[in-house]
Amino acid sequence: MDAPAGIKAEPTQARLAREYKHTSPLLGCRVDPSGKCVFAGAQDNRVLRWELETGKKTALSGHKSWVRGLAFAGKYLLSGDYHGRLLWWPLDAGDGAPEPARNIEAHAGALQALAVSPNGQLVTTGGNDGVVRLWSVADGTLVHELPGHEEPVWNVAFHPDGKQLVSADHKGVVKVWDVAGGKARRDLDASALYKYDTKFRAAGGGVRSLVFSADGSRLLAAGAINWTNTLGGICNPGAVLFDWASGKQVQLLLAKEAFTGPMWGAAWHSAGFWVGTGLGPAVAGGGGALWFWKGDQGPAFHTVKLPQGGRDLSLLPDGLRLAVAHADGAVRLYDLAAKAAMP
Amino acid sequence: MTHSSCCPSHEHRRSRRRFLAGVSAGTLGVLGFRSLAAPAVAAQLAGAQKRVLLVWLSGALSQLESWDPKPGAETGGPYRAIPTMVPGLHISELLPHTARQAHRLAVLRSASTGVADHVLGRTLMQTGRRLDPAQSYPHLGPALFHALGHPRESPLPGHVHMLTGDFGDAGREVAFLGPERAALVLPEGKPPANLHRPGDISAQADQQRRELRDRLDNQFRQKRPGVADTKAYALSFDQAAQLMQQRQLFDTDGEPTRSRDRYGSTDFGRQCLLARRLLERGVTFVEVTHANYDSHTDNFEFHRQKLGEFDQPFAALIDDLHQRGLLASTLVVVMSEFGRTPKINLALGRDHWAAAWSLVAAGCGLRGGVVLGKTNADGTAVTERPVSAGQLFHTWFRALGLNPTENYRVNERPIPVADPNATAIQEILA
Numbered sequence: 026m027d028a029p030a031g032i033k034a035e036p037t038q039a040r041l042a043r044e045y046k047h048t049s050p051l052l053g054c055r056v057d058p059s060g061k062c063v064f065a066g067a068q069d070n071r072v073l074r075w076e077l078e079t080g081k082k083t084a085l086s087g088h089k090s091w092v093r094g095l096a097f098a099g100k101y102l103l104s105g106d107y108h109g110r111l112l113w114w115p116l117d118a119g120d121g122a123p124e125p126a127r128n129i130e131a132h133a134g135a136l137q138a139l140a141v142s143p144n145g146q147l148v149t150t151g152g153n154d155g156v157v158r159l160w161s162v163a164d165g166t167l168v169h170e171l172p173g174h175e176e177p178v179w180n181v182a183f184h185p186d187g188k189q190l191v192s193a194d195h196k197g198v199v200k201v202w203d204v205a206g207g208k209a210r211r212d213l214d215a216s217a218l219y220k221y222d223t224k225f226r227a228a229g230g231g232v233r234s235l236v237f238s239a240d241g242s243r244l245l246a247a248g249a250i251n252w253t254n255t256l257g258g259i260c261n262p263g264a265v266l267f268d269w270a271s272g273k274q275v276q277l278l279l280a281k282e283a284f285t286g287p288m289w290g291a292a293w294h295s296a297g298f299w300v301g302t303g304l305g306p307a308v309a310g311g312g313g314a315l316w317f318w319k320g321d322q323g324p325a326f327h328t329v330k331l332p333q334g335g336r337d338l339s340l341l342p343d344g345l346r347l348a349v350a351h352a353d354g355a356v357r358l359y360d361l362a363a364k365a366a367m368p
Numbered sequence: 369m370t371h372s373s374c375c376p377s378h379e380h381r382r383s384r385r386r387f388l389a390g391v392s393a394g395t396l397g398v399l400g401f402r403s404l405a406a407p408a409v410a411a412q413l414a415g416a417q418k419r420v421l422l423v424w425l426s427g428a429l430s431q432l433e434s435w436d437p438k439p440g441a442e443t444g445g446p447y448r449a450i451p452t453m454v455p456g457l458h459i460s461e462l463l464p465h466t467a468r469q470a471h472r473l474a475v476l477r478s479a480s481t482g483v484a485d486h487v488l489g490r491t492l493m494q495t496g497r498r499l500d501p502a503q504s505y506p507h508l509g510p511a512l513f514h515a516l517g518h519p520r521e522s523p524l525p526g527h528v529h530m531l532t533g534d535f536g537d538a539g540r541e542v543a544f545l546g547p548e549r550a551a552l553v554l555p556e557g558k559p560p561a562n563l564h565r566p567g568d569i570s571a572q573a574d575q576q577r578r579e580l581r582d583r584l585d586n587q588f589r590q591k592r593p594g595v596a597d598t599k600a601y602a603l604s605f606d607q608a609a610q611l612m613q614q615r616q617l618f619d620t621d622g623e624p625t626r627s628r629d630r631y632g633s634t635d636f637g638r639q640c641l642l643a644r645r646l647l648e649r650g651v652t653f654v655e656v657t658h659a660n661y662d663s664h665t666d667n668f669e670f671h672r673q674k675l676g677e678f679d680q681p682f683a684a685l686i687d688d689l690h691q692r693g694l695l696a697s698t699l700v701v702v703m704s705e706f707g708r709t710p711k712i713n714l715a716l717g718r719d720h721w722a723a724a725w726s727l728v729a730a731g732c733g734l735r736g737g738v739v740l741g742k743t744n745a746d747g748t749a750v751t752e753r754p755v756s757a758g759q760l761f762h763t764w765f766r767a768l769g770l771n772p773t774e775n776y777r778v779n780e781r782p783i784p785v786a787d788p789n790a791t792a793i794q795e796i797l798a
Contacts, residue, residue: 049442050712306713
């Protein structure tokens with residue numbers, strides 16, 4: 026869905042437009058392809074659905090652990106939880122709360138992320154067992170099992186051509202897989218997002234968002250850099266931008282102003298910019314931000330301070346609004362165009 | 369400061385200085401590592417001596433991701449609880465190997481200690497008393513080393529601390545018990561440095577150097593009767609000489625591959641394996657610090673990492689001690705300074721919490737497969753059988769057959785071994 030003619034997204038116009046509240050912190054969010062609803066995964070094991078127009082909230086119960094990964098596949102919303110379960114929710118169940126149409130054990134341990142292929146026929150999942158799996162959306166059968174990571178898999182994404190997918194782990198190893206054959210093709214290096222903290226004996230890392238540009242020429246792996254105290258969350262937001270053809274890093278996207286904490290969510294906007302969100306630890310004052318980067322340029326060209334930390338984001342189909350899942354339990358909607366121009 | 373002391377055990381009266389000095393080269397030859405490592409000999413040792421293993425989970429383990437999981441509660445976090453060898457007892461899914469040793473563990477879910485500062489909390493849990501500016505008390509290592517003594521035939525120190533991270537006690541832990549009760553600290557659990565005699569010093573020259581030093585020590589002491597205390601000074605040289613002869617003990621690469629595999633490839637795994645070798649060899653008190661659990665952010669990821677390191681080697685160590693007949697005479701305690709907040713903060717962390725937390729113990733003098741105490745549904749408070757640090761301190765002494773109501777005598781002044789206002793936790797004593 027394109028923006029109405031003559032209306033253009035302008036990050037410098039970004040501002041809070043509306044909020045939808047829940048009682049439990051949120052971990053992920055996705056706006057449905059129609060742009061009418063936003064879905065969020067929560068720490069109370071629920072999937073929340075809000076109608077954007079009316080604000081009506083519906084809680085979907087079926088998970089038994091935290092829900093982070095969400096993706097749409099035709100008439101279903103798919104969601105994954107930290108017990109390794111993958112659930113199918115029918116989107117055509119009317120106003121009431123749907124029951125899961127399918128519930129499978131996808132991973133031993135947490136299912137951290139999932140993504141649906143461009144044609145909607147396959148879903149890929151990654152989890153703490155270090156395995157990437159490819160499933161049929163139609164019947165939930167396993168299509169391919171893709172072992173190879175030596176660390177928990179934090180994120181997965183399909184290339185827009187649908188022929189390749191990527192998975193990224195805690196150490197910043199990004200693996201490229203051939204979808205048809207289920208074979209590993211190459212590795213990309215996002216280890217800038219990882220550091221073993223020799224003082225506190227813990228490893229800070231994790232590719233917290235993994236996004237392609239619409240034309241598939243760029244891949245963004247977002248997380249944190251400059252870890253100085255892993256256990257205290259003292260780090261800075263950062264994202265490694267890859268040239269897809271060569272697999273080389275073309276840029277490290279950084280916050281413009283000082284910010285302590287990782288980047289958790291990112292998206293590519295068709296107007297030619299990246300947007301990311303993150304949150305800071307309490308010891309550093311908490312808080313959250315939105316950052317905007319133009320194409321391959323390194324430092325953010327615009328920052329919006331958020332009322333709370335952001336853990337994920339999702340653009341509306343018209344590109345004029347952005348939904349952010351916040352750590353305080355709210356989904357907040359941010360306008361990206363001048364007030365007078367908004368439809 | 370020198371002191372005289374009076375403890376219930378006759379064993380402690382052995383002079384460690386005398387014992388170290390009395391070990392001859394011939395004795396060392398007979399008591400080589402291979403012979404003492406054999407299970408049969410270990411079993412003989414088990415009957416003759418009691419030992420302690422303290423696993424210190426530095427920074428404060430989350431009870432909700434370990435011994436007292438609350439799946440489904442708002443505070444419960446994302447992980448599952450899994451069944452154990454003890455019917456009805458569930459622990460976190462992050463501890464699958466330990467779950468298979470649960471019948472050997474006493475799980476205490478009702479620690480309520482009130483101090484949520486790292487340094488003060490460590491002092492409290494190690495001494496059974498809050499920090500007293502007017503009086504320092506010995507930590508568990510020196511206190512139990514002092515009380516249990518050390519076998520005459522052991523060529524090793526009585527107190528070894530494998531220290532990882534920055535949270536050691538820097539020698540404060542001995543209080544009035546004197547430096548000879550201090551730990552031989554192995555940073556990172558690595559072997560002591562310079563275990564080999566320099567190539568340009570012959571064995572004969574080395575012996576002559578030692579004899580010269582002994583003569584000078586004696587002259588110094590004789591000229592200052594009743595004043596000179598060279599014991600700790602001489603002990604450090606004796607200990608170094610003994611360690612040089614025992615260097616093979618620290619080489620865990622010499623352990624059979626199958627045995628090493630059971631402990632895994634992590635530093636903590638290697639340290640647990642070395643702990644077993646030290647305990648087998650008769651070291652009275654071994655502390656292994658595993659760092660760091662102070663997860664104010666990303667608590668669930670960091671506990672996945674740290675308990676992933678802890679679980680397999682700890683379970684292997686418990687199993688090995690049992691298989692070798694040593695567990696019944698070895699007290700094992702796994703604890704931290706305090707616990708972590710049930711409330712999950714906005715950065716997915718848990719902060720400091722001392723009101724309701726958990727620890728485990730096993731082995732000598734304790735019942736296995738028991739659970740003591742309860743917390744409420746969200747884990748914020750103890751609802752059944754709260755236990756204090758003082759009670760725990762008494763319990764460790766009682767489990768070892770020691771009387772914690774005795775007094776030290778420091779310059780003729782009586783100082784209670786344990787907090788006189790506390791008593792042992794009878795329910796977990798065998």
